[in-house]
Every structure is written in C-alpha cells, then in structure tokens.
Amino acid sequence: MTESCSNASRSSSSSLNSSFHDDTEDDQTIAAILAEEESSKVDGKLSKRLSHLDSIPHTPRVIEKIPDVSEASLDHERLSERLVTYNLEEMQIEGDGNCQFRALADQLFRNPDHHKVVRKEVIKQLKHERKLYEGYVPMKYRSYLKKMKKSGEWGDHVTLQAAADRFAAKINLVTSFKETSYIEIVPNGKTPTKELWLSFWSEVHYNSLYERGDVPAQKPRKKHWLF
CATH class of the missing domain: 1.20.5 (Single alpha-helices involved in coiled-coils or other helix-helix interfaces)
Known part of the structure; x- marks a missing residue:
C-alpha cells in the first residue's frame, strides 16, 4: 500500500x-x-486607399445563428464582389474552426500557424479585463472562457475586440453583411500601433486580406472553405 x-x-x-x-x-x-x-507592423496603405469607406460602430457579440446554405452562398457572392471592387485578395485560411485566430496570426506574424499563440493571448485578455467583455456574453463567463480556450472553437466578435485590445490593433473587416461592407474594431483606450485586415464571410469563415497581387506564397493547406 x-x-x-x-x-x-x-x-x-x-x-x-x-x-x-x-x-x-x-x-x-x-x-x-x-x-x-x-x-x-502594417504600413496602413490599405486604410489610406480605402479611407472613403463608411464603417458602423462595432458591438462585441457571440455567434447566435449560422446561415443556411442558400443564405451563406448569397453572402459569399456579395463578399467576393466587394473584394473585387476594393481590389483586395484573400489569403485562404484553413477552415478548422480556428480561422479567426489563423487569419489574425497571418496579419500579425505573417504565419497562420501561430494561431495558438493568438488564442492564448486573447484568452489572457478576456480573463484579465473581464469587466470589458462580460456584458456581451449571454452565458456564464467562466463557461465562455473554458469553451473559447479549446482549439477549434470558433472566434466571435467578443474575441475580435479582445484581440484588438491585446495587440493594440485596429482590425478592419470587409464583410458579407447586407447592411455594411466594412467594420472597424479599435482597441479600448489605446492608440492602434498596427492595422489588420480580414474578410468575414458572415458567421462562416475569416480570411486574411491583402491588396490584389500582394498575397504571400503559402504552404498547401489541408482544408479550405472555398475549395
């Protein structure tokens, strides 16, 4: 014994x-x-070129509804048309549930494989500044953190705000929303030191954005939403 x-x-x-x-x-x-x-650091040339775009105030929120196939197809077509209009091109990000964090990692570090780092830093931000985000989460906050810590858990607009705050970044979303094509997410109480550009196929997928022709070469991915 x-x-x-x-x-x-x-x-x-x-x-x-x-x-x-x-x-x-x-x-x-x-x-x-x-x-x-x-x-x-991003040099801000995209923001200068697209400064005419009107954004709506960003409200952090969790994912509430996934669009059906028909709605998602229309949304993707709308997003694709906007990217052509703005002369932007997507770096295709793996669709494994980590796409928001992979896209942010590509913009921050030019390496989507650093998505675990981004997720971990976002979770730290959510823990340390609970009062900033708790009101936007319609569930027990500890349960939300536990869920969001898991690899493969989809990021939402709360995690986007936390990422903007943690990395002192202005996150620019070109979206598939009918109401607006563009959303700016700015850090709370900080002057942004960098700008990140993502495309957002509403509640389905995030990709990393570049000016057309500037997308860096990438390694073959296991899975894409669009292929």
Whole structure:
C-alpha cells in the first residue's frame, strides 16, 4: 500500500513537473513570437486607399445563428464582389474552426500557424479585463472562457475586440453583411500601433486580406472553405 501511494505520488509529481515545463516552454515561445510584432507592423496603405469607406460602430457579440446554405452562398457572392471592387485578395485560411485566430496570426506574424499563440493571448485578455467583455456574453463567463480556450472553437466578435485590445490593433473587416461592407474594431483606450485586415464571410469563415497581387506564397493547406 505504501509503495503504491509512493508510486502514485511520484507519478503525480512527474505529471505536474511536465505540465509546468510545457507551460514554461509555451510561454517562452509566445514571448519570442510576440517579439516579432515590431517587424510585422502594417504600413496602413490599405486604410489610406480605402479611407472613403463608411464603417458602423462595432458591438462585441457571440455567434447566435449560422446561415443556411442558400443564405451563406448569397453572402459569399456579395463578399467576393466587394473584394473585387476594393481590389483586395484573400489569403485562404484553413477552415478548422480556428480561422479567426489563423487569419489574425497571418496579419500579425505573417504565419497562420501561430494561431495558438493568438488564442492564448486573447484568452489572457478576456480573463484579465473581464469587466470589458462580460456584458456581451449571454452565458456564464467562466463557461465562455473554458469553451473559447479549446482549439477549434470558433472566434466571435467578443474575441475580435479582445484581440484588438491585446495587440493594440485596429482590425478592419470587409464583410458579407447586407447592411455594411466594412467594420472597424479599435482597441479600448489605446492608440492602434498596427492595422489588420480580414474578410468575414458572415458567421462562416475569416480570411486574411491583402491588396490584389500582394498575397504571400503559402504552404498547401489541408482544408479550405472555398475549395
């Protein structure tokens, strides 16, 4: 019995040490990636060229309704037409449930594979500044955080606001909404130090946006929403 307890204790201690080691390595990786921010700033040329667009006030909200196939098809057609009009091109982002975070990672670090870093930083922001976001979440806030921590959980307009706040970024969305083609998400109480451009196929998918012809070469992806 004593030996059994001793083995269990060693196993538990080993597990805790391993977990702590993994967290430390993860935090070190995050710190290294975040250090890239200075070299990844967007020069704002898209905002200058598209300064005539009218935006609507951004209201953080969770996903409430997924459009049916017919509605989604019309929305995608509308978005595609807008991108042509604005001379913008999408970098196709993998449709694995992490698309919002992958698109943000591409804009921040020119690498969508850093989506785990972005999600982790967004969750930290949501935890530390709870009062800023809790009123927009129609469920227990702790349950919302637990759900949003999971890889593959779709990001929403609350996580977009938290990302804008955490990274001091103005996030520009070209959308498929009928009412407006463009939404600006600005950081709370901060002057933006960078601008991020995403396309938003309403409640279905996010892609990273560039001027037409400027999309960087990318590795083959496992899955796209559009192919």
